Amino acid sequence: MADFADTRVSLAGHGTLVALAATASASGACLADVAGIRVTVRVPPHLTIAAQQNILILRRGSAYWAIAVLPAAPAVPPPPPPPDDSPPVDRGDPAPAPKPVVTTGTLVCPPVATSTWRDGKWRTDIGSSTSTDTYQGRYSGSGFGRNSGFAFYGSKPRSLAGATVTKATVKLRRLTSGDYARRTPTLRLVTQPTRPGSFPTVNETTAGPALGAQGQVSPWETTFELPTSWGQSMVNGSRGGLCITVASDDPYIRLAGRDSWSAAWTLTLYWRRS
Known part of the structure; x- marks a missing residue:
């Protein structure tokens, strides 16, 4: 209807x-x-x-x-845009890759022990066996054997594992003992990072600084630059300490240990990492 x-x-x-x-x-x-x-x-x-x-x-x-x-009109996608026939824009060469970030720094490593070995044992007659002065050679006319002085650095150098050492230095002070003329200790690299019960393993060698006796002949104190490879070997963990030792009696030298000078045998490592 x-x-x-x-x-x-x-x-x-x-x-x-x-x-x-x-x-x-x-x-x-x-x-x-x-x-x-x-x-x-x-x-x-x-x-x-x-x-x-x-x-x-x-x-x-x-x-x-x-x-x-009647159904709703179907959704039709928009037609593709017409091709761009314009010539490409020359934007020049691509930007270079960014330079790697390089970090640098220094690590100060006081020794965990300074000790002197003589006649098959660590000396205790001159103070604590882990902080005593370090001797090299034999005092003229002494009936005792030759001395070898050691500094051990523990695990701290290895905290830089993976870094590249660019410089390594050690602080040394010669105390009065023996003659007063300037004498040069023989430095050696030591395998062990802490003091063992027996004589440590000594390796690479280099001539140390010529030092006079404290208060007598200058200079008697110095910051000595070690071979860079020595610092790297400590960071890598293949070496752990330093020592002064000679195969003969001379020169007889006494260098300060931890008890005599708080900065004695302090190792400083300069490093970079990228």
Whole structure:
């Protein structure tokens, strides 16, 4: 049956029309708007209509029938942009790779022990066996054997493992003992990082600084530069200490240990890491 709108405007003869459902279908009918006119549309049992859906309707006599629900327009992706025919922009050579970050620093390593070996044992007659002065050679006319003085550095140098040593120095002070003329100790690298019970293993050798006796002949104190490879071997862990020792009795030399001078045998390692 027609609704009130049918008395105002007739849609007869328009054939199939598209309408917008104003209500959902219920009891076989719904309201729909078409061409500005609200009409009652009959809905077949097989069709379900929701409000605001576009529907296809057909008029037969005075009645409007829904024959299909129109699907929403498919989403069409936008067309690809046209090819860029402009010539490429010359941006020059690529930027160089950033330089590696290089870190540098110094590590100060006081000895964990300074000791002197003589006649098959560590000397205790001149003080503590782990902080005594360090001697080299034999005092003229002495009935005792030759002395060898040692400084051990523990594990601290190895805290720089992986770094490159650029410089290594050691602080030495010669005390009064023997003659007063300037004498040169023979420095050796030691394998052990701490004092063993037996005579340590000595390795590489180099001549130390020429020092006079303290208070008699200058200089008697110095910061001596060691071979760089010596510092590297301590960082790498293959060496752990320094010593003064000679195969003969002379020169007889006494260098300060920890008890005599707090800075005695202090090792400083200059390093870089990238």
